[in-house]
Structure formats: structure tokens, C-alpha cells
Amino acid sequence: MPDYFAYNENWSSIYEQFTSIHGRVAEADETAAFLERYCSGGSALELGIGDGRVAVPLSDRGVRVEGIDNSDNMLKLLEKRTDLIKTWNGDIANFRSDKRYNLIYCAYNTFTVLITREAQIGCLRSSAEALHDEGTLVLEIPVPDMVGFVSGQKTTTTFMDHENTFINADVHDPLNQNLVSTLLWFSGTSVRSLPYRSRYVYHQELDTMAECVGLKLAERWGDWARGAFNEESRRHISVYRRAGL
Numbered sequence: 001m002p003d004y005f006a007y008n009e010n011w012s013s014i015y016e017q018f019t020s021i022h023g024r025v026a027e028a029d030e031t032a033a034f035l036e037r038y039c040s041g042g043s044a045l046e047l048g049i050g051d052g053r054v055a056v057p058l059s060d061r062g063v064r065v066e067g068i069d070n071s072d073n074m075l076k077l078l079e080k081r082t083d084l085i086k087t088w089n090g091d092i093a094n095f096r097s098d099k100r101y102n103l104i105y106c107a108y109n110t111f112t113v114l115i116t117r118e119a120q121i122g123c124l125r126s127s128a129e130a131l132h133d134e135g136t137l138v139l140e141i142p143v144p145d146m147v148g149f150v151s152g153q154k155t156t157t158t159f160m161d162h163e164n165t166f167i168n169a170d171v172h173d174p175l176n177q178n179l180v181s182t183l184l185w186f187s188g189t190s191v192r193s194l195p196y197r198s199r200y201v202y203h204q205e206l207d208t209m210a211e212c213v214g215l216k217l218a219e220r221w222g223d224w225a226r227g228a229f230n231e232e233s234r235r236h237i238s239v240y241r242r243a244g245l
């Protein structure tokens with residue numbers, strides 16, 4: 001059984017290259033522009049801040065950004081880039097902060113790395129408690145892609161060019177809404193194998209979990225450029241505020 005925490009530490013050595021190849025570094029400015037408008041001149045907290053892919057451009061826009069991550073190696077990557085962003089090692093499934101934030105956000109597929117329903121609700125509850133009364137929670141969540149599983153297994157080529165091929169091998173654990181996955185990265189003569197586990201969540205379940213902790217959906221978009229969320233969408237950007245506002 002792979003150690004899924006070690007996955008985070010293993011990913012840190014390839015994270016910058018991986019996100020760059022997958023267009024996520026190029027997208028980070030657009031993500032920061034989307035997020036900036038919810039900060040109202042105040043502060044933001046990123047859940048699973050990683051190497052600061054989004055936090056650094058958001059900080060460059062003058063927002064006071066802080067972040068939580070449970071990988072020291074990821075936090076070291078961020079420290080090399082800036083000393084303006086305060087971070088701490090912690091678990092986003094259950095965190096407390098004395099401070100209140102205008103914006104709390106969780107980008108990429110980070111929320112689904114919380115592999116139980118309880119951990120996902122715990123993350124939403126901790127976020128609700130750490131928000132200002134009029135604060136905003138923004139989550140980027142992949143739309144579950146359950147097409148193509150045969151006997152509970154699926155392989156998908158997620159990226160290919162003349163130098164790199166990425167293949168994702170997923171095993172479905174339907175009782176837990178989990179995917180037990182291995183990313184295989186072929187480049188030149190090397191193959192790297194990166195295991196990870198995730199809990200997929202549909203947007204309506206997410207809204208129900210948010211309602212359980214006093215948050216209500218305010219907006220939902222299909223991408224960071226505010227494209228529509230529709231049946232073609234591969235992800236959604238969901239914006240929550242306190243119910244009753």
C-alpha cells in the first residue's frame with residue numbers, strides 16, 4: 001500500500017515542471033485576477049498553498065496572502081520564491097486561525113485530496129469559521145469523470161508531446177467515492193510513478209456540504225475567466241458566502 005502522504009513529498013520534486021507542462025503556471029495570473037476581486041483590500045488564506053503557483057501572483061497584486069500546507073518540501077519551494085507570504089504546516093481538513101480572512105480559497109484539485117466526506121466537511125467548517133462575516137470561500141473542483149471505467153479501472157492519457165507522456169491509471173473505490181490513482185510520467189528513457197488518492201465530489205453534494213456549515217453558493221463558473229459552467233465543463237469554480245447575507 002503506497003504512503004499517500006509521501007505522495008505530497010514526492011510531488012514536490014516535480015511540481016513546478018508538472019504544472020508548467022499542464023498549463024497551470026500560465027493560468028495562474030488569470031486565477032489571481034479572479035481571486036483579487038474578493039479580497040476587498042484585506043487578506044487571503046490559501047488551503048494547500050503548495051509552491052505558491054497562485055499565491056505568488058496574488059501577492060504580487062498587493063493582497064496579503066497566507067497559506068497552509070502539510071508538506072514541508074512544498075513550503076520550501078514557496079520560501080525560495082518569496083518571503084512576503086506567511087505559511088504554516090497544518091491540515092486543511094481541520095484548522096483554526098485567530099485571524100479572520102476576506103477570502104479563503106482552494107485551487108486545482110486540492111479539495112479532493114481530502115479523501116473522506118468528514119475531512120471535506122471539516123475543511124468547509126474550518127473555512128467558514130475563519131472567514132470574516134462577509135468573507136468569501138472559493139473552491140476549484142474537478143467534475144468527476146466516471147466515463148470509461150471497465151471493471152472499476154481506467155487509464156487515460158492526460159498529456160502527450162514529443163518529450164512527455166502522462167498516463168493516469170485509476171481504480172474506483174465506489175463505497176468511499178475514492179479514486180486510487182497512479183500518474184505515470186514517461187520522458188526520454190525515464191518513467192516516474194506518482195501514486196495519489198482522491199475523493200471525487202459532484203457540485204450538488206458540495207453545495208449540500210457547504211450548507212451544513214452555514215455557507216451558501218453565490219456564484220459558479222466553468223473556469224477562472226468566468227466562462228459558463230455547463231455539461232461540457234471539466235471543472236467548476238464555486239464561490240460561497242455565509243447563508244443569509
Ligand SMILES: C[S@@+](CC[C@H](N)C(=O)[O-])C[C@H]1O[C@@H](n2cnc3c(N)ncnc32)[C@H](O)[C@@H]1O
Pocket residue numbers: 008019047048049050051052053054068069070071074090091092093107108109110113114
Ligand atoms: C495539487 S497541489 C496544489 C498546490 C497549489 N494550491 C496550486 O494550486 O498549485 C495540493 C497541495 O495541497 C497540499 N495538501 C494535500 N493534502 C493536504 C492537507 N490535508 N492539508 C494541507 N495541505 C495538503 C499538498 O502538499 C500540495 O501542496
